[in-house]
Amino acid sequence: MENSRKICADIVEQVLTKNSYSNIVLRNELNKHKLNDKDKGLITEIVYGTIKYKYTIDVILNSFLKNGIKKLDSYVLNILRTAVYQIKFLDKVPNFAAVNEAVELAKKKKSIGASKLVNGVLRNYLRNLNKIYYNQDNIVEALCFNYSFDKWLVNLFINQYGIDTAEKILKGLNEKPAVTVRVNNLKCSYDEAYNRLNEAGYDIEEGYVCPEAIVINKGKSVEFNPLFIEGLITVQDESAMLVAPSMELEDDFQVLDLCSAPGGKTTHISEIMGNTGIVKAFDIHSNKLSLVKANAKRLGINNLVCEKMDASIFDEKLKASADCVLIDVPCSGLGIIRKKPEIKYTKDLKALKEIIDVQRKIMNNAAKYVKPKGSLLYSTCTLNKKENEDNIKWFLKNNPQYTIEPLYYGKLDNFIYSQEGCTTILPNKYMDGFFITKLRRQW
Structure with a gap:
């Protein structure tokens, strides 16, 4: 030891x-x-x-x-x-x-x-295990110490969500995450994958919200399991698993994923479309696109094309070319702290402000790539409202041809549906903190 x-x-x-x-x-x-x-x-x-x-x-x-x-x-x-x-x-x-x-x-x-x-x-x-290390009359100090978050981050959540929801977020971000896999309907049925995992000795349960999800509570690394190697399942959080179905995809659609790596949502799009149409996967890093290609090959996907591109720079040839566009934009990642706890200490308010400019450039470009009556899906893995609701408000003001199409995933205690139609997912054992909004181009 x-x-x-x-x-x-x-x-x-x-x-x-x-x-x-x-x-x-x-x-x-x-x-x-x-x-x-x-x-x-x-x-x-x-x-x-x-x-x-x-x-x-x-x-x-x-x-x-x-x-x-x-x-x-x-x-x-x-x-x-x-x-x-x-x-x-x-x-x-x-x-x-x-x-x-x-x-x-x-x-x-x-x-x-x-x-x-x-x-x-x-x-x-x-000798001092019962010592008190903070002012017990100060709610911020108590939350900082008990949940182990810097004051700026605790204050950010309190200011944006109120104390009760902020504490729920802090608690959720400290949860030990379950491993969740998505069943690949191109290669097998849900029941087949579930039964094979069960027979292999995994402690499993059905997904928390997604019909394609299987939660693995205990068992050896799934990446060495034959089901994963053969492409019958892939690892994906249930929050991210909600994105592709929210796009209302149809066979033979032309779909763009502007920030695709490592390809979880991209390949899900292809699976839902049954390998029909074309899915164009873009990313700013060519080495990350190799992950998308590897995932697609393992999953038996052949309607996916990868191309290096900076989504913040407009590409004229993509104008009005897509039935659906997904922009899972680069973000502060405050919703995935339960999986990457170092985010608590690598981010600050300056970093949060700087990324918004990039997000808005991507949003504006994506708006031009959607065909009239097509849809644009905006998602992030952060809980910072300035990257979420505020960006949507800014987008609608600058792109009046778009309206929000509200999404509904059921009455769950970690889902917040805004009056405007945005969805915020609070973190818990099963799901990362996440934000999803669907936008429809009217003309």
């Missing part, structure tokens, strides 16, 4: 100090080492938990470090972070084991002095 603690600290160091992506680093490190399933599971839990609760952990550590965390060696800090996470949030790891292994790791990787510091801080923390 000592090696596993080192792997945890190594991954957290790469993510929090070198701004690497948690899912990519974790996958690479787990594949690099010979580990049993139990150790892989514990490493995954410690890594994501430490990143998720970094704000809370740092508040705790700052109270036991004379000079605070800023002047501390980053690797020593990340050893401390992973140890505090285990002590505070993991019942399955004894406190003495978390402390001893952190001390030994600091000694081995850094110095005896570092190990003494780690030992002193952690044992001091253990």
Whole structure:
């Protein structure tokens, strides 16, 4: 287990100090080492938990470090972070084991002095487990500490949604996400895929809202399962799974997906259209288009064409060419924090403002690519209203030929249907935070 603690600290160091992506680093490190399933599971839990609760952990550590965390060696800090996470949030790891292994790791990787510091801080923390670290009369401080979010982000959600919904969002963003797969109706039926997963020993259930969805609660990595390899299923969150059906696709349609990589929504469009018509998949990064092509090949899709393009620059040859256009625009990603917890600490208000200009350029261009009476589907994986409702209001003001066509997915407690016809999906165990609005070109 000592090696596993080192792997945890190594991954957290790469993510929090070198701004690497948690899912990519974790996958690479787990594949690099010979580990049993139990150790892989514990490493995954410690890594994501430490990143998720970094704000809370740092508040705790700052109270036991004379000079605070800023002047501390980053690797020593990340050893401390992973140890505090285990002590505070993991019942399955004894406190003495978390402390001893952190001390030994600091000694081995850094110095005896570092190990003494780690030992002193952690044992001091253990003596003060009931200490209160925030002003209990301040609701913002309480939410920040209890859900581990920076103040600017807590304030943003409170200002946009009110305290009750803001707390629901914070709670949802800390949920451990279920793995959800979409059944590929080009290759098999829902029942066939469900039964085969069940027979393979997976703990599964039907989707939360999507008829094509199967939720995998427990089981080995689905990417090594024959059903995935053969293209009968593909991994996709249920929020994203709602996009393609919302477009009211028909056979032989001409469809554009302007920001397509890695291709989850694009391939879903092709599946719904039964491999008829043509689906043009664009992305600004040619290397990401290779993911779209690989997904399409695995799923048996042959009506999809990939092309590199910057969606923020108008392309005259696409003017009024499409029955439907999808713009799943680049966004702040505040709705997918439960899967990529480092987003909590890599975004700020400046970054949120800067991306809106790009989003609006893409929206304006997309408006010109839709045929009269065709549809435009706008989606994001953020909960920032300035990227969502405010962008739609701006778009309608600048494109009067469009109107909103309200969507309805059922009465679910994490769905918010606005008076104007926009849909916001709050995060929970089954779904990412998401925003969907369908627009119809009238002339």
